[in-house]
Structure formats: structure tokens, C-alpha cells
Amino acid sequence: MSPVDLGIVRPPVPAITQVLPAEPLLLMGAGPVPVPAEVARAGSMVINHLGEPMDRVVDRIKEMARYVFQTNDDKVFGVSGPASAAMEMAVGNLLWPGRTVLVLKMGTFSGRFAEMAEGVGAAVQLLQVPEGEPISAALVKARLENEEFDVVTLVQGETSCGVWNAELPQIARLFRGTGTLVIADTVCTLSTMPMRKDDWGIDVAFTASQKGLSSLPGVALISFSAAAWEIARQHPGPKPHWCLDVLRAQKFWGGEHSYHYTAPVTGLLALYEALRLICEETLERRFWRHRHSSLALQAGIEGLGLHLTIPSKCRLNSVLAIDVPRGVDAGRVRWYMSDHFKVEISGAFGRDLVRIGQMGEQCRESHVFRTLHALGVAFVREGAKLDLSQGMAELESYLSRHTDRVQLPPGPAETTALVAPLAARRHF
Numbered sequence: 001m002s003p004v005d006l007g008i009v010r011p012p013v014p015a016i017t018q019v020l021p022a023e024p025l026l027l028m029g030a031g032p033v034p035v036p037a038e039v040a041r042a043g044s045m046v047i048n049h050l051g052e053p054m055d056r057v058v059d060r061i062k063e064m065a066r067y068v069f070q071t072n073d074d075k076v077f078g079v080s081g082p083a084s085a086a087m088e089m090a091v092g093n094l095l096w097p098g099r100t101v102l103v104l105k106m107g108t109f110s111g112r113f114a115e116m117a118e119g120v121g122a123a124v125q126l127l128q129v130p131e132g133e134p135i136s137a138a139l140v141k142a143r144l145e146n147e148e149f150d151v152v153t154l155v156q157g158e159t160s161c162g163v164w165n166a167e168l169p170q171i172a173r174l175f176r177g178t179g180t181l182v183i184a185d186t187v188c189t190l191s192t193m194p195m196r197k198d199d200w201g202i203d204v205a206f207t208a209s210q211k212g213l214s215s216l217p218g219v220a221l222i223s224f225s226a227a228a229w230e231i232a233r234q235h236p237g238p239k240p241h242w243c244l245d246v247l248r249a250q251k252f253w254g255g256e257h258s259y260h261y262t263a264p265v266t267g268l269l270a271l272y273e274a275l276r277l278i279c280e281e282t283l284e285r286r287f288w289r290h291r292h293s294s295l296a297l298q299a300g301i302e303g304l305g306l307h308l309t310i311p312s313k314c315r316l317n318s319v320l321a322i323d324v325p326r327g328v329d330a331g332r333v334r335w336y337m338s339d340h341f342k343v344e345i346s347g348a349f350g351r352d353l354v355r356i357g358q359m360g361e362q363c364r365e366s367h368v369f370r371t372l373h374a375l376g377v378a379f380v381r382e383g384a385k386l387d388l389s390q391g392m393a394e395l396e397s398y399l400s401r402h403t404d405r406v407q408l409p410p411g412p413a414e415t416t417a418l419v420a421p422l423a424a425r426r427h428f
Contacts, residue, residue, distance in 0.1 A: 025338060027362070028371045029346030030159050030188070030319050032210035032217045034361040035270070036277060043216045043270030049263040057272050058253060064275035065221050068190060068213075068283070069205055071197040075224040077246065077253045078271065079206075080264045083187045086206035086220035088116055089244040090183045093232040094151055094204070097121035101151040102143070104135045104171070108160035108349045109185060113153040120240050125149070131351075132161050134314045137170035144174065155185040156195060160349050162310050162321035164193075169200040176201045181228050187211060190221075191278050192290045192318040192359050203228040209267065212290075212318065214360030215274035219267035291317055293363035296398040297356065300372040303394030305386045306379070309353055318359045324352045325384045333378040341374035365399060 027033055035043075047053050062076040069076075079086045095101055095117050105111040105128040117124045127143050129135055135154065152175060156168050165171075172182045181203040186195050190207040197205050206222035209215040224232065224246065232246050239245040243261055252260040278286060294317035298308060301322060309321035324330040330347060334354065337343045346355040356371060372395055376388040 023342055025342050025344040026367060026370060027344055028356055028367065029344055030211075030355050030357050031208065031359065033214055033357060033359050034367075035214050035216060035274070036361060038277060039215050039270045039273045042273035043266045045269050046265055047269070049265050050257065050259060054263070054265070054268070055257045057268055058257060061221075061268065061272050061275060062253070064272075064279050065223065068275060068278055069186075069197045069221075069223045070195065070199065070283075071205075071223050071225075073197070073223045073225055075226075075229050075246070075250065075253075077222050077224075077249050078263075078268055079220040079222055079249075080243070080261070080267070081218065081220060083185070083206060083208035083220045084112065085244065086208075086222040087112065087185065088241060089222055089246060089249075090204045090206060091116040091122075091153075092120055092240045092244055093235060093246045094181055094183070094228060095120050095122035096235060099123070099150040100125070100148075101153060102127060102147075102149040104140065104152065104154040105129070106133060106135055106155070106161075106163055106165065107131050107158035109187070110153070110155040110158055113183070113185075117151075117153075122151075131158075132163060132310060134163055134165050134167065135171070137167045137174060140171050141174055148178070149180050151181045151183060153183045153185075155187075156189040156193075157187075157316040157318060159188045159316075159319050161351065161353070162316045162319045162355060164310075164314050164316040166314055169196075172201045181225075181231060188316070188318045188357075188359060191283065191286055193287055194283075197223065198225075209271050209274070211357075212359045213271065213274045213278065216267055216270040219264050219271050221271070290358060290363050292402055293365070293368055294318070294320065294358040296365075296395055296402070297358060297368050297372065299398040300368070300391045300395030301356075301375070304372070304376050304379070304388065304391030305384075306375075318357065320356045320358060321348065321353045322356065324354060325379070328379060328382045328384050330354050333375075333382055336378040336381055337374045341370070341377070343371050343374040345371070345375070369395065 061078060065076050079089055100123040101117045103114040103124060103126050105126050114124050114126060154165060154171060156165055175182050183204040184202045186205050187208045188211050189195055190212050192212040203225040206220055209219040210217035248260050251258045301308060307323045309323050330352060334345055334347060337345060348355060372391060376386055376391050380386050
């Protein structure tokens with residue numbers, strides 16, 4: 001019996017075959033980002049999620065993740081899902097009715113902690129600043145004079161508006177020795193700028209695969225301190241999320257490598273390769289490359305005559321927010337960049353901004369030149385009074401002044417000793 005006999009009409013062939021673009025976009029928004037060829041190749045493979053090769057992949061992902069997080073944590077997990085799933089893993093395992101959390105909110109993603117904490121029945125209090133401003137250690141310290149919390153949450157970088165929470169280390173240290181657990185969102189900052197989990201006293205840190213790590217979307221990384229793990233073990237149950245139960249996850253990510261659920265094989269293989277490339281580059285070089293690329297782009301943006309939303313002292317290098325001039329349609333700017341230049345940037349959450357990413361593979365000179373040119377042309381087309389030549393000249397000037405810095409000397413001996421054997425492991 002044919003599909004027509006069942007009342008099901010076969011779609012026309014163009015609707016089936018013409019979904020993917022003939023030419024892929026250059027992804028220069030707030031994520032996902034372009035991936036290296038090695039990562040794309042690794043992500044095209046499928047292996048047994050419980051076989052011996054996967055056991056080795058899991059062990060080495062944990063080993064390399066410790067380097068990237070700068071931690072000695074034993075409990076490191078890959079989460080099948082976005083960074084929001086890792087956020088839920090942290091919240092759902094460390095909070096429950098009767099426990100309290102202080103959410104430091106400075107934008108959309110830092111505020112998401114509160115929604116999740118309310119969902120598991122915790123008592124939630126907010127310490128909020130206007131969107132676009134960082135949270136100071138002094139402000140947090142003042143809030144703690146008469147109150148105690150089981151958990152405090154914060155972000156290192158607020159992706160939604162491009163703010164760098166520069167005093168994160170000082171804030172985290174306020175809770176050292178108090179019994180309060182610190183959960184940090186490092187989604188758009190891990191491997192793009194320094195993040196020293198153990199030295200700063202962060203108990204749980206998590207990130208996404210598709211941003212600074214430059215891997216395929218769909219896998220998140222999270223690391224639990226011994227103190228956080230002990231609290232997770234005390235959860236009275238039942239857990240709110242079966243898949244995100246860290247005790248169950250440990251069966252797969254611990255020494256047993258036993259079944260929890262079918263692991264995201266392709267995503268983990270891609271993540272393995274992405275982490276290996278970071279170890280090969282070293283964090284020192286990677287941090288400098290990101291800052292160098294972002295500052296060059298910032299110089300070009302300001303040279304055009306556009307205004308960067310966030311002041312330089314608290315500006316996030318990895319996600320740049322740009323004010324849209326009055327009378328200009330940001331949606332049409334983004335459309336023109338995508339349609340004519342095959343360059344995609346991001347809008348914002350309820351604000352008249354556009355955002356450009358500077359994470360991982362986005363931080364390449366050819367990508368920066370192409371993006372700035374597309375941005376300038378699109379804004380001019382929509383009526384903005386900009387100086388395209390000056391913008392491109394400022395970008396070129398910055399890069400020419402700093403080219404001699406690109407080839408950095410080797411990192412510290414202890415770093416080299418750690419990453420050399422990791423980077424050499426090119427096979428699973």
C-alpha cells in the first residue's frame with residue numbers, strides 16, 4: 001500500500017533536499033562557533049559507548065579537562081546536553097527543599113540559576129545589579145554580614161550582554177572555609193581567559209562544548225570539588241533529574257565505565273579532539289590569542305564609529321556587545337550579513353544590541369577581517385553613518401603592531417610537562 005493510500009502525501013523533492021545551505025555561514029555569534037577540521041573528523045565517527053576505546057576517551061577527556069579547568073578534581077563529567085544541562089546537574093544535586101542559595105544576577109544566564117533552584121524547591125535570594133554591570137566583591141561581602149547560604153551561584157562572563165565578572169576570584173574567596181559551595185558558569189570563558197578553579201575556591205564549574213572549546217554542540221563539561229561531591233552524596237532524594245544524577249553519572253565517568261545511558265559518542269569524540277588541541281596550544285598561548293583577536297576587533301569596531309556597550313574595565317573579550325545606532329534595524333543588519341557575506345552574528349535578549357563572538361576558532365585574523373567588513377557594510381546599508389575605511393585601518397593597525405607577539409615562547413616548565421603527553425595522544 002502506497003503512502004498516498006494512507007492519506008500521507010510525500011513532500012516535494014526540493015523540500016527534502018534543499019535544507020542545508022549551499023555555502024555554510026561563518027559563525028561569529030555567541031555560539032556555536034566554527035570547529036577545527038580535526039574536531040569535525042572526530043565528530044563524524046561512531047564507536048561503542050561502552051567499549052574499551054570509549055573507556056580511554058573518557059579517561060583522557062577527564063585528564064585534559066582538569067588542565068583546562070585548572071583543577072585536581074576527581075569528579076569530572078561530560079553531560080549529554082547544553083551547558084544549561086550542566087547547570088541543572090549542579091543545581092539539582094546540591095540544592096533541595098530546606099537549602100538556600102544566593103544567586104548573583106547580572107543578566108539572562110546568571111539569572112537562570114534562580115529559575116532552576118526554585119524548580120528543585122530551594123530557598124532563593126537574588127543579589128542583582130543592572131544588566132551590563134559586574135558584581136563587586138564588596139557588594140557580596142555586605143550582603144553576607146547577616147546572612148548565610150548553602151550555595152552561591154555566579155557567572156564569569158555574562159554571555160547575554162558581554163560583561164566580564166572581573167572580581168569572581170575575590171567573590172569566591174569570600175566563601176572559603178564557610179561551608180558555602182560556589183557554583184560558577186564558565187560557559188563563554190573557559191579556555192578563552194584565565195579560570196583557576198582550585199586556586200580561586202570554586203566548587204563546581206561548568207562549560208559548553210560549542211564555545212571556547214570549539215567542539216560540536218550537545219556536550220557540556222562539569223567538575224565537582226570533593227566538598228561539592230560530599231553534599232551531592234547527602235541529597236535526600238529522589239533526584240529531580242534521573243539523567244543528571246551525579247551518583248549515576250559516576251558509574252560511567254568513574255573507574256567502572258558502566259552503563260548509565262547511551263553516551264553522546266560523536267560529541268565526546270569531538271570533545272576529546274578539541275581538548276587535545278587546547279593542550280597542544282597550551283592555555284597561556286590560547287589566552288593571549290583570544291585577547292589579541294578581541295582587542296583587534298574592538299579597535300576596528302570603534303574605528304567604524306560604532307559604540308561597544310560595555311566599558312573596557314568590565315568588557316568580556318569573548319562576547320562583544322555593540323550598540324545599534326538609532327534608526328537602524330538590527331535584524332536587517334544581521335540578515336544582510338548572513339545573506340550577502342555568509343557571516344552570522346547574534347542579536348540580544350530584549351535589548352537593541354548585536355553580539356560578536358571571539359571564542360576558539362572565531363579568533364582567527366581572516367575571520368575577524370571578514371566579520372568587520374560585513375558588519376560595516378550592513379550598518380551603512382541600513383543608514384548608519386560609519387567610516388568603513390577607518391574601521392578596517394584600525395583593525396589592520398592593531399594587528400600589525402602586535403604580529404610579533406603571536407609566536408609566544410613555551411609556557412612554564414610544569415605546564416609543558418603536563419600538556420606534552422596529552423597533546424601527543426592523537427588516537428583514541
